[in-house]
Amino acid sequence: MAEALDIHGAAFKNGTVTLLARVVGDDADPVTIADINSIEYTVYLLNDQNPDNRTAVEGHTEVTLTVSDVLFNSLQTDSLWTVDATGYNFRHVLDVSEHQAFAVAGRRYLVEYQLTPAVGQVIVVRFRINVI
Numbered sequence: 182m183a184e185a186l187d188i189h190g191a192a193f194k195n196g197t198v199t200l201l202a203r204v205v206g207d208d209a210d211p212v213t214i215a216d217i218n219s220i221e222y223t224v225y226l227l228n229d230q231n232p233d234n235r236t237a238v239e240g241h242t243e244v245t246l247t248v249s250d251v252l253f254n255s256l257q258t259d260s261l262w263t264v265d266a267t268g269y270n271f272r273h274v275l276d277v278s279e280h281q282a283f284a285v286a287g288r289r290y291l292v293e294y295q296l297t298p299a300v301g302q303v304i305v306v307r308f309r310i311n312v313i
Contacts, residue, residue, distance in 0.1 A: 187291070187309040194286040195277070200308050201262055202271040204252075207301055211270045213254045217304075218297050220246045222273070224282045225291040227309075235291060240280020246273065271306065283312040 192198045206212050224241035228234040256268030275282050275292065283290055289311055296304040 185305075187307045189309050189311075191311045191313055192283045192290075194283060194312055195281050196283060197275050197277045198283075198292075198308075198310060199261065199272065199274045200292060201264075201269040202306050202308075203256065203264075203267065203269050204271045204296065204304060204306055206298065206304070211256055212252065212296070212298070212304070213270075214249050214252050215254075216298055217248050217252060218299050220248055220251060220294060220296050222246065222292060222294045224275070225293065226285065227289045227291055229289065238280070238282055238284075238290070241275075241282050283310065286312050288312055 188202060190198060190200070204212050206216060221243050222241070223243055224238040225235035226238060251271060251273045253270045253272070256270050257272070258266065258268040261272070262269050273294075289309060292308040292310060294306040296306065298304060
């Protein structure tokens with residue numbers, strides 16, 4: 182069984198982030214556009230005193246994304262990806278033009294994506310963002 186891990190990063194207060202991941206299915210192969218029916222995300226402000234308490238950020242709650250806008254059919258190995266030589270197949274630039282996602286410096290946020298596959302269980306991809 183693969184271990185569940187949050188992907189950690191940082192953002193400036195009122196800034197945006199480009200979130201990258203290599204997303205695999207239950208067969209351990211990278212997912213493709215045809216594998217996923219829908220994607221939605223929510224940004225949460227976390228409470229460091231109570232890990233079960235999180236508050237959804239206005240304008241970033243259950244936002245539906247176009248699958249082909251954030252997934253690639255092949256792994257990408259451009260200069261954005263510095264984790265390994267294998268690459269990523271998920272990229273999303275958080276749109277903060279109408280609603281700020283990271284409005285409080287010194288706090289942590291969680292960006293949680295739910296990818297609904299054509300077959301199988303929902304795939305959860307999470308990014309934990311420290312705001313400076």
